[in-house]
Amino acid sequence: MSERxxxxxxxxxxxxTKQGAVLSERLIVDTALRLIAQHxxxxxxxxxxxxxxxxxxxxxYRYFRNTDALLLAVADELIGRAQEGWTATGDWRTDLRAMGLRINSCYRNNPQAAALAAHRTTGRPHETRAVERILGILRGAGFPDDLAVRIYHAFVDQALAFAAQDAAAAALPTAAREKDEEVWHAVYGRLSPDTHPNIAATFPLLAADMRDSGYPFALELMLAAVEALRPTEQGG
Amino acid sequence: MSERxxxxxxxxxxxxTKQGAVLSERLIVDTALRLIAQHxxxxxxxxxxxxxxxxxxxxxYRYFRNTDALLLAVADELIGRAQEGWTATGDWRTDLRAMGLRINSCYRNNPQAAALAAHRTTGRPHETRAVERILGILRGAGFPDDLAVRIYHAFVDQALAFAAQDAAAAALPTAAREKDEEVWHAVYGRLSPDTHPNIAATFPLLAADMRDSGYPFALELMLAAVEALRPTEQGG
DNA sequence: TTCACACGTCAATGGCGTTGACGTAAGCTT
DNA sequence: AAGCTTACGTCAACGCCATTGACGTGTGAA
Structure with a gap:
């Protein structure tokens, strides 16, 4: 008897295999990601x-105990890809923005892995490196440690939460996604100004805006608020 | 022939039914929520x-076309519960804050359901009412329509995204959650200052801060940034 | 050259959502 | 009160899913 x-x-x-493929953990993870991306x-x-x-x-099942283990392996790969090629510019705002957008887009490109991974703490090297980098950006910008930590927390949670949100939307079965979009026109486009004056007044703007992710603007708002909290250069 | x-x-x-139950949409939705909460x-x-x-x-299938329709009904019920008893104060910041915190806490109180529902557009009455109210708060505060819509989008997506994130954490099996926290201390608490100086320097603050949700602070940041965008009273 | 066993394969299990057909009883009409 | 329509609860079946246990082949070590 042996472990599976x-x-x-x-x-x-x-x-x-019968068809001539030579399997490996790496090949399986890459194939899974390709399958998701293509189909x-x-x-x-x-x-x-x-x-x-x-x-x-x-x-x-000779390589992963179950599908969850496979998805975690895929997720680990994702964290690495999100940071691939990133380098600090030294401008905290540029660097934070880049980090946020990279996480967001990387997760959205691999939706159902992201949906499972976004709320887990892996403690693996790719993750710790990201944490270290973000804290470094904030402390380097002059934020005192307690504030840097609170901002780090808000920033990371926002990035991951939006990433999971956008990924979940992208991971919906095609039928459900189309129905969600159709609901916007069928329902929100036909609400009476008497009962829903604000929706009626802004509907075209609303329908256009809701097609995209709310993350970029939410990120800009956060960056602006953080800037306002930043100590001045010659402080103390 | 008739529609199903x-x-x-x-x-x-x-x-x-054979077992004596008298079905209704309401009974089914409530039972689904109870089932999710319990199991x-x-x-x-x-x-x-x-x-x-x-x-x-x-x-x-006599009440919902498919499971997706059922899920949307469950989602809308949650939105309704989040707004129960809410009334506007007239101060946009107070009102937006209350809306955000209500959504967040309601979803966190029903974590399992929230995880399924937080990223769908239902188009149902409770949802349209919430949209109408939030848009009303922003337009009433003097934001022009295009800006009100963008802020609405960022605000709602952030509230739902954090709610789903927090709900997902709360929905983890006890054993898994404890193990996650333990791993957090075991890994992040022991990283070398040589390789991870920023984590090492801030670890106690980090460990304390990460125990709670990042949403309240992220919400305050967003409100502050939005305030800065608001046209002055006597503008134009 | 032998041999243990790793690993690809096959068959089977029990779950899932969903559909079409069926019959019964509910509630209308008269 | 009788009759009719048909809504709606039920049943059987389909094709998908993840997962498990058993099997035998070919690999790599001895």
Whole structure:
């Protein structure tokens, strides 16, 4: 008797599948991400992933205990990709903005992994590096530690919360997403000015604005408020 | 031939199930919320809901076209509960703050349901009323329509995103949540000042701050930034 | 050259949402 | 009060899902 899952490090026997593919943890994670990117949110299932790999679906269970373990591995990969190639400019506002937008767009590009990952603390290297960097930006900008920590918290939670929110929207089955958009016109476009004067008065603006993520503007608002809290250069 | 779903308003024949339950949209939504609260989000399935109602599972399809429609009804019920008893004070900042905190706390009190519902557009009465009210607060405060709409969008998305985030954390199984916190101390508390100087320098503050939701401070930041955008009383 | 067993495969289980057909009883009409 | 329509609860079935246990082959070590 042996454990079903063998850790990637101690894996030795690599045996090709009937269709000739040689599996590995890395290949499976990459294939999963590609599957999501190419065929949308609902395309990721054990069966389809098996098919995409050219292997029996249950071969996956030799590499991951279950689908949740697979998704965590995918999520870890995501955190790394969000920071890939990022470098500090030295301007705290530019750097914070870049960090926020990178997290947001990276998660939105990989919705259902993001939906699961955004509210977990992994404690893994990619995550700790991001925390370190953001704190560094704030402390480098002159914020005292207690304020830097509070701002860090608000900033990170906002980035992750919006990322999860946007990812969840992107991960909806096509039918549900289309219905959500249709609701805007079918319902909000037809509310009477008598009962809903504010919606009626602003509907065209509303319908246009709600198509995009609210994050960029919310991020700008936060950055502006943070700027107002910043100590002056020659303080003390 | 008839449509499978009859609108609740024009429903006339109420026929008890074999087990004696008399179904209604309201009963189904309440039962779904109770089921989720008691047994977690994953406990909500057509079959289990049918069992909890004392009816054949497929009887639900006489009331909701599919599970997505049911979920939207549940989501709207939550929005309604968040607004229960709210009245405007006339001070836009007080009113916006109250709205945000109410949504946040209501969703956190129903974490399992919130996690499912927070990112959907229902188009149902409770939702349209909330939209109308928030737009009213902003327009009443003197914001021009285009700006009011952008602020509305950022405000609502942030409230829902944080609510979902906090709800997701609250919805974690006790064991997993404890383990997450333990990992947090074990990993972040032991990072070397050489590799992670900023984390090491702020760890006690960080550990204390991260225990609570980041929303209240993020909300205050947003309100402050919005105040700065507000036209002066005697403008133009 | 042998041999243990890792790992790809297969079959099967029990869950899921959803559909179409069916019959019964509810509530209208007369 | 009788009859009719049909709403709505029920049943059976479909195709999807993740996951498990058993099996045998070929790999890599000895």
């Amino acid at each position: 899952v063998v850790p990637e490090g101690s894996r030795q026997r690599r045996r090709p 949308g949110a609902e395309a990721l299932s054990v069966r389809r992933l098996g098919a995409a790999l050219g292997a029996d679906p249950t071969a996956l | 779903v009859v609108p609740e308003g024009s429903r006339q024949r109420r026929r008890p 977690g989000a994953e406990a909500l399935s057509v079959r289990r809901l049918g069992a909890a109602l004392g009816a054949d599972p497929t009887a639900l």
